[in-house]
Amino acid sequence: KQEVTQIPAALSVPEGENLVLNCSFTDSAIYNLQWFRQDPGKGLTSLLLIQSSQREQTSGRLNASLDKSSGRSTLYIAASQPGDSATYLCAAANYGGSQGNLIFGKGTKLSVKP
Amino acid sequence: NAGVTQTPKFRVLKTGQSMTLLCAQDMNHEYMYWYRQDPGMGLRLIHYSVGEGTTAKGEVPDGYNVSRLKKQNFLLGLESAAPSQTSVYFCASSTRPSGTGELFFGEGSRLTVL
DSSP: OOOEEOSOSEEEEETTOOEEEEEEESOOOEEEEEEEEEOTTSOEEEEEEEETTOSEEEETTEEEEEETTTTEEEEEESSOOGGGOEEEEEEEEESOSTTOEEEEOOOEEEEEEO | OOOEEEEOSEEEEOTTOOEEEEEEESSOOSEEEEEEEETTTEEEEEEEESSTTOOEEOSSOTTOEEEOSSTTEEEEEESSOOGGGOEEEEEEEESSOTTTSOOEEOOOEEEEEO
16 A cells, blocks of 8 residues: 655745755555645645656756655755745555545645745 | 635534535536545545546545535535544545646635534
8 A cells, every 4th residue: 555755744944945855655656746735724736746757847946856766756945935835745646546546645844934 | 716616614513413515616627536634644535526427435435425416516425423524624626537637626624523
């Protein structure tokens, strides 16, 4: 059974710092790996989706990488800003079932201090 | 730009009461999902639908029922609420199975069962 782990559970950095959020998964037979952002009291917003055949995806200051062999994905945030403060969740999509099976990590709560 | 709308946003129930959460999407998406989010547990899939008139069980379906009579609406019902169902419920929709495409989430419905 796929398990997705995100460490650390919380991270605090000063504004302007580059940072990396980690995501690990136990079953490397994934369809894709997805990163989401969740603001307090809000729903999830999709940030990046990396297909299993890809190594990375970029969107603005965000770059997500995928290493299936080691069961790891990282989300790199460049030049962090207070507006980046949120909880970041990763989710691994496994094959099987008519709707795919998306397993979420518990998230890393990021705080960017001005 | 409504996207995915959930009603109500907050509700307090007594044990044994029933209620229905409504999810409405205006993006003509085929796939719709109900998740629950609990502290320390991550998001878990309750039920999902791959199209109008269809429903299927997810990871934690017990105690819940769903219906998708119209393509744009996905209802989640609790027939006899229990304190263990205290949670934040999220609805999501997509054009493809959740493991293969982008998911769009509502802002959540916070349910407390006393």
